[in-house]
Amino acid sequence: MLKYLLAALLLATHAAGAVTLAQLQERFASQPVIRADFTQTRQIAGMAQPLTSRGELLIAQQQGLWWHQRAPFSMTLLLDDKRMVQILNGQPPQVVTAEANPQMFQFNHLLRALFEADARVLQENFTLDFQAKGDARWTLALTPKAPPLNKIFTRIDLAGDTFLQQIDLKDTQGDRTHIELSNTRTQPPQLSAEERARFAP
Incomplete structure (x- = not known):
C-alpha cells in the first residue's frame, strides 16, 4: 500500500531543465x-512474470491524493490528512483514520513532504543525487537513510523533463x-465538480 502512495506522490517532483531542488519546490x-x-x-522476487497495472491519478494540494487503477482490476485509493480510503472492485470502502493508525499518518506526513518537494525534509531522510542530463532532462536518485523509508526501500530513482516521466522503486525484499x-496536465488549475466529489467524505 505504501508503495502505491509513495509512487503517486512523487509525481510532485515536476521539473524542467537544469533546476535545483529548491526550484522544484517552488514550481510545484x-x-x-x-x-x-x-x-x-x-x-516480484520469485515470480517469473511481472505484474502490470494501469490507471490514472489526481493530486490536489488542498484535498489530497486520488489514485485509480483501472486494470487488471478496479482499485481506488484516496488519501488526505485525516483518512485513507480503499475501494476494491466495487466492494464497500475500507477506511483507516489518523486516530486509528497514527503510525500510518506519521508516514503520510513524510509523503506530503515528498509531495511538496520539501528540500529540508528530503535532505533529512534521503541521500540525494540530482543530475541535469541536457535537453531539459534530469534524474534524481533518493537513497533512504532513516526509518520508515529505509525499512521499505533501498533506492528510489526519478527521471523526467518538463514533468516526471519515470519512477523506479527498489525495496528491501x-x-x-x-x-x-503520461498525459500529465495541470490545467485547469481547479478541480471540476466530478473531481471534487472524489474527495467528498
Whole structure:
C-alpha cells in the first residue's frame, strides 16, 4: 500500500531543465492540481512474470491524493490528512483514520513532504543525487537513510523533463516497481465538480 502512495506522490517532483531542488519546490507550489495516467510494472522476487497495472491519478494540494487503477482490476485509493480510503472492485470502502493508525499518518506526513518537494525534509531522510542530463532532462536518485523509508526501500530513482516521466522503486525484499507517467496536465488549475466529489467524505 505504501508503495502505491509513495509512487503517486512523487509525481510532485515536476521539473524542467537544469533546476535545483529548491526550484522544484517552488514550481510545484504554483501547480495546485496535477493529473496523469500511469502504467505500473512490478517485478516480484520469485515470480517469473511481472505484474502490470494501469490507471490514472489526481493530486490536489488542498484535498489530497486520488489514485485509480483501472486494470487488471478496479482499485481506488484516496488519501488526505485525516483518512485513507480503499475501494476494491466495487466492494464497500475500507477506511483507516489518523486516530486509528497514527503510525500510518506519521508516514503520510513524510509523503506530503515528498509531495511538496520539501528540500529540508528530503535532505533529512534521503541521500540525494540530482543530475541535469541536457535537453531539459534530469534524474534524481533518493537513497533512504532513516526509518520508515529505509525499512521499505533501498533506492528510489526519478527521471523526467518538463514533468516526471519515470519512477523506479527498489525495496528491501528484492522487488522492483517501474512506473511510467503520461498525459500529465495541470490545467485547469481547479478541480471540476466530478473531481471534487472524489474527495467528498
